[in-house]
Amino acid sequence: MNKELQDEINPETRLVDYYARRAPEYERIYHRPERQEDLRKLEQLVAQAFRNLDVLEIACGTGYWTQFIAKQARSILATDCNREVIDIARHKDYTPCTVSFVESDAYSLTNIEVSRLAGFSGFWWSHIAKAKLHKFINALHSKLDDRALVLLIDNRYVEGNSLPISRHDGEGNTYQMRRLADGSEYEVRKNFPTKTELTERLTPYAHDLKIEFLTYYWLARYRVTSRE
Numbered sequence: 001m002n003k004e005l006q007d008e009i010n011p012e013t014r015l016v017d018y019y020a021r022r023a024p025e026y027e028r029i030y031h032r033p034e035r036q037e038d039l040r041k042l043e044q045l046v047a048q049a050f051r052n053l054d055v056l057e058i059a060c061g062t063g064y065w066t067q068f069i070a071k072q073a074r075s076i077l078a079t080d081c082n083r084e085v086i087d088i089a090r091h092k093d094y095t096p097c098t099v100s101f102v103e104s105d106a107y108s109l110t111n112i113e114v115s116r117l118a119g120f121s122g123f124w125w126s127h128i129a130k131a132k133l134h135k136f137i138n139a140l141h142s143k144l145d146d147r148a149l150v151l152l153i154d155n156r157y158v159e160g161n162s163l164p165i166s167r168h169d170g171e172g173n174t175y176q177m178r179r180l181a182d183g184s185e186y187e188v189r190k191n192f193p194t195k196t197e198l199t200e201r202l203t204p205y206a207h208d209l210k211i212e213f214l215t216y217y218w219l220a221r222y223r224v225t226s227r228e
């Protein structure tokens with residue numbers, strides 16, 4: 001997409017369009033050799049976290065993490081706003097877990113009716129504007145039982161390894177320039193919270209919050225606070 005056109009489109013629409021177009025090449029990001037050790041650790045954690053639980057996954061993308069949740073979860077309702085990524089995710093093998101896919105906007109989840117025992121979202125938090133984080137957390141928690149387990153994972157910024165930050169906006173968000181295989185370029189919002197920021201952001205909504213930073217990734221695990 002050319003720069004002039006991108007400037008006219010708001011960051012939310014641009015992000016959705018970027019991931020729709022990136023869908024066929026998306027999982028290359030999981031092949032980077034230096035990240036394999038961290039990935040194996042995360043995959044194991046994700047596989048073990050949801051034993052016998054009914055999991056709601058937000059922004060599931062091509063189902064990379066869905067595969068690991070499926071190893072022990074009872075069922076997964078996996079959501080994303082892009083049909084293009086869900087079409088790829090549907091073709092993975094999740095046996096023996098029952099997995100269904102629904103197109104849904106992470107900020108509203110209006111078409112998700114059942115209440116679930118656990119929530120998961122991978123590599124979505126970093127794309128959310130800081131001013132909209134509360135909207136995502138509230139939407140997610142409104143679909144989960146009190147004390148439901150939540151696991152969030154995402155990228156850390158690693159100098160010399162992560163794509164450089166191309167811009168800061170006035171609301172504390174950062175952006176990167178991303179290039180797809182066809183040469184098209186997108187400015188994509190990508191935030192890299194510190195442990196303190198994550199703690200401050202999640203504490204009002206969380207019991208037993210545990211945040212861990214690996215070399216390339218962070219993970220936050222907690223239980224939803226009661227909504228009394």
Ligand SMILES: C[S@@+](CC[C@H](N)C(=O)[O-])C[C@H]1O[C@@H](n2cnc3c(N)ncnc32)[C@H](O)[C@@H]1O
Nearest residue numbers: 019059060061064080081082085105106122123
């Ligand atoms: C970085 S990818 C993460 C995909 C997958 N969770 C993973 O970790 O491999 C971000 C995903 O967010 C989805 N997305 C973007 N905006 C969204 C929205 N408003 N609601 C739901 N999903 C959204 C994109 O379609 C994309 O699949």
